[in-house]
Amino acid sequence: MRRFVSRLMVAAMILTIYPISNVSAATPQESVVQMSKSYLGVPYKYGGSTPSGFDCSGFLIYIFNKVGIQLPRTAAEQFTVGKLIEKSDLAPGDMVFFEKTMEKPGITHSGIYIGNNEFISATSSSGIKIDSLSNTYWAPKYVGAKRILNDAPPVTTSKFKDVPVSHPAFTAIHTLNDRNIIKGFNDQTFQPEQPVTRGQAAAIINRILNVEPKSLENFKDVAVSNPFARDISAMKELGVITGFTDGSYRPYEYMTRAEMAAILDRAFKITSIGSYSKASNVYLDINPNYWAYEAIVVLYHIDTTTVFQSERYGISTNATRAVFSAAIYNVMNVTN
Structure with missing residues (x-):
């Protein structure tokens, strides 16, 4: 149920070698609130999890993914992750949950608390919308809140x-x-x-697949000393990226x-x-x-x-x- 970080394989892409230091950062909470507001008015779409249309849990999945956190698919499943927060302790970026919406039993709706007793969510009637927790429709359906941003790194x-x-x-x-x-x-x-380039693409993929080729002498324009030689040969042997009929690979194309x-x-x-x-x-x-x-x-x-x-x-x-x-x-x- 809980996958807090996108499961990316550790691979060194060699598009460049220069490290960069952070200049300034917003907190994850600030970034979540800022990003969620930028989608106000986006239409509701059942099963939607992209800006072309969201349902309630799909909206949370999309927004929290922006800060490196992956959530389960449904509102009920999302309520199983994070730390339970009292309503009096709500802070921007917390997830809020509601039950028995759309005449369905159990936890059926999720949103993001943005402060000032308000939350933002994907509603079936108005799309992405801000509502008050004291709203006569939402107040009696409020179930609880969860916090998952405590240990998340700042969003640069x-x-x-x-x-x-x-x-x-x-x-x-x-x-x-x-x-x-x-x-x-x-x-x-x-x-x-x-x-x-074709050479960079070979290197990127082979940093993930980590295949050791049987030979480095495969193309007339890729010398053994070429920095991409190992990766290009690996891609050829796997049938991922092949060369041209003239025997060339064209690594810088x-x-x-x-x-x-x-x-x-x-x-x-x-x-x-x-x-x-x-x-x-x-x-x-x-x-x-x-x-x-x-x-x-x-x-x-x-x-x-x-x-x-x-x-x-x-x-x-x-x-x-x-x-x-x-x-x-x-x-x-x-x-x-």
């Missing part, structure tokens, strides 16, 4: 001056950075829009978003997860006959960052550091 608001808290890949980038999986540059930037989806599927078998790949098309720029269609559709359905929640996927667009970070973050969350 300016670790990277080019990745604000509002950036859709903020959680992915900062979670991976906090675990020394991704680092920024020495000018306090992350350069989220910088494209990822950029990778498209379509290619990224395909290699993630080859490496982590994401199209075997549930029935995502059989869902209706979610992007306007691809159709079911497209060669990477299933892998791309899965990225949409497992996305908790909103990076992939758009009308168009951008099949020929370069996969950037932010996009690749979000994809790896999402894939690790569902495959480990």
Whole structure:
């Protein structure tokens, strides 16, 4: 029931080697309240857990995921985690719970306390909305509150001056950075829009799979001394990233978003997860006959960052550091 930190495999991504120190930080409680308010008015969607639509527990899952905490799926299950808090001791960021809403028995609704006797939640009538705990509808249904933010690390608001808290890949980038999986540059930037090369992609994935290749001599343009040689050879032997018909690998050529989806599927078998790949098309720029269609559709359905929640996927667009970070973050969350 309780998974307080996204289960990411410890792997050193080598997109850069320079460590970055924190500049300033908001408390987890402040960040949760600030982020939850930014979604006011988002419509209610049964089973929804993305900004395209939330149900009550899906909203909490999405918001707390932003500070590195994963919650169970239903309101009743969410009430089983954290420390029980008296109503008189409520503090911003605490979870509040209600029973017998929508004429159903048991704990059926959850929200986030934001202070001043108010909470924010996904309501079936008005979407994301702020209500008073003294409201004539909610007051008699109040069950209790739980606190899970005591030991959570602060959410850095300016670790990277080019990745604000509002950036859709903020959680992915900062979670991976906090675990020394991704680092920024020495000018306090992350350069989220910088494209990822084929060599870097091989290294990123092999830091997770940790495969030792049988040979390093596989491509005419990848010398044994190349920093990506081990990882490129490993990816070839696994059939994850292959070379071109002329015998080259082109380690410094950029990778498209379509290619990224395909290699993630080859490496982590994401199209075997549930029935995502059989869902209706979610992007306007691809159709079911497209060669990477299933892998791309899965990225949409497992996305908790909103990076992939758009009308168009951008099949020929370069996969950037932010996009690749979000994809790896999402894939690790569902495959480990």
